[in-house]
Amino acid sequence: MDRTERFYHIDRLLNERRVVPVQVFLEELEVSLATFKRDLEYLRERFNAPIVWDRDAGGYRFDAPSSGPRYELPGLWFNSSEVIALLTMQQLLRNLEPGLLAEHVEPLLARLQTILGEGNVTVGDIEKRIRFHRQAARVHDGKHFTLVATAVLQRKRLVIDHYVKSRDETITREVSPQRLTFYREAWYLDAWCHLRNELRSFALDAMKKVTLSKEPAKDVSDTEIAHILDGGYGIFSGKDIQWAELEFSAEQARWVSRETWHQKQQGHFEPDGSYRLTVPFSNPTELIMDILRHVPAVKVISPPELREQVRTMLKRGVESI
Template identity: 60%
Template sequence: MNQTERLYRIDQLLHERAVVPLGTFLRELEVSHATFKRDLDYLRGRLNAPIEWDRDAGGYRFGVAGAGGQYELPGLWFNPAEIYALLTMRQLLSSLGPGLLTAQVEPLLARMRLLMGEEGVSIDVFEQRIRILRLNARTCEPEHFMPVATAVMNRKRLLISHHNRFRDETLQREISPQRLTHYRENWYVDAWCHLRNEIRSFGLSAMCSVTITEDSAVEVSAAELGAVLDSGYGIFGGREIQWAELVFSRERARWVSQETWHDRQESWFDDEDCYHLRFPYSDPREVSMDILRHVPEVSVVSPSSLRETVTDLLHAALKRI
């Protein structure tokens, strides 16, 4: 326990127990009498803490504040474990998208640098030792994230210029954002689309411009959102659901059996230790790509339409090789 932790623990004990014997402090802080006296002198001399010895009660307590500034512990002191956790969170935030929350996080980071220096650990060394790698992430404009997040929380509509990559066209849309989703290294906003009058999911990386309006967002219930966006597979939602059944070889099962492909998936091992996985989907595009990652260690049992889709993709791929 470093000095910062000890100072907060002394303050906590005095507030919780009113009178604290010396032996309790030494046991709780795990320090010598001399170290405790130095901490006490620091609290009294530097922070103006009105801590006094009560002979009759047999312990230390807070007395009446004397002259000088009011006693108050600094509001942003962390122990080493908390500092490491916060810096790891900062690394994770950075990995979610360049520039996201940078303005909000940097003041905290400045304080973290100071505290890390007090612990004798360089923040640069920490960042070299903790890595979060982003794979298959598309660029998300930082200036688009904050207005989308603000509209989601404040329940306002958005005017967006959105590029549809499948049709290679850009449309102006008014949407009522419902929630932000971070999926497979990319950000999406699930929203009610006023152009199509239905629930849609829009990738932030496909947005060319974003403007918050003064109009209140149309509210969509969590149940309806789930029925459209969460019942299918991956990012492709839909109300018309089919169930896929895949079989993975015994060797590949060692990895796939530890994965979650869908919240409603069903799975089992057969007598030959092959792994069967059954889950719902509404659009074959994403699930087909995931199946192809495991070729030739996977078989599509059903439905036949999905098996035909994967077969066609394999044939098309062979023609290109």
């Protein structure tokens, strides 16, 4: 029986039987006397449990509550494995967006650490032993993230000063947030742009200023969002979908066949061991970047226009060296 389960069991026995002999505890909990006494001490010190030994009654019982914090076991109970999973998840969230939920998560961490106790895995162990390495992560203003997340969840519009890198200019837009997306080490806001009257994705690191509006956000159906923003390859998507067919060498197929490039991709092995991958795309920008990562172990079978674009990029790359 896990220690956290034993705490709950001790509490239940004392409430049901009022006075519980030591032998009953040892048989019910299936632990040694030393372990049982450590559990009692922990309940007294960490949870302020008023458990006393009644010599006349021949067992342990709850005494009248003492001054100080009221005795109460956590209403939401986790065993050690679940607590470790939660702490690991918190560590992941901390790395994805430092400070976003800190003020809400820190009190929870203290309670989880209380459940784990001394001598087991600690928050410090999680931080030291489990590492999340983010490569080429893009930096953005944490205040912007909080405002954007608030607007997404509270269904409010935003006014953003959005920097367009390709034109080196900043445009002020009013948008209706639909969802936040974490993609390839960067955060994006998927929103209805009231300037262009269409769905678009805005990188948070390109936001120079963010203002929360009192106006309610325009709601776009999940079906329309999926069709326009999720139908094609990568973050650059659109309505006009084409299909790219790629062939990877037998050696490269060992890795590519296990990768998910798109949720609607199709793939199969050829008799010679090569791998054919078919993925949908609208804007080819990101797809070309990923194809170039696998050169020379990849061929663009179709469409011809995509093959020519890849050749052009390769030629420019060689000429620039």
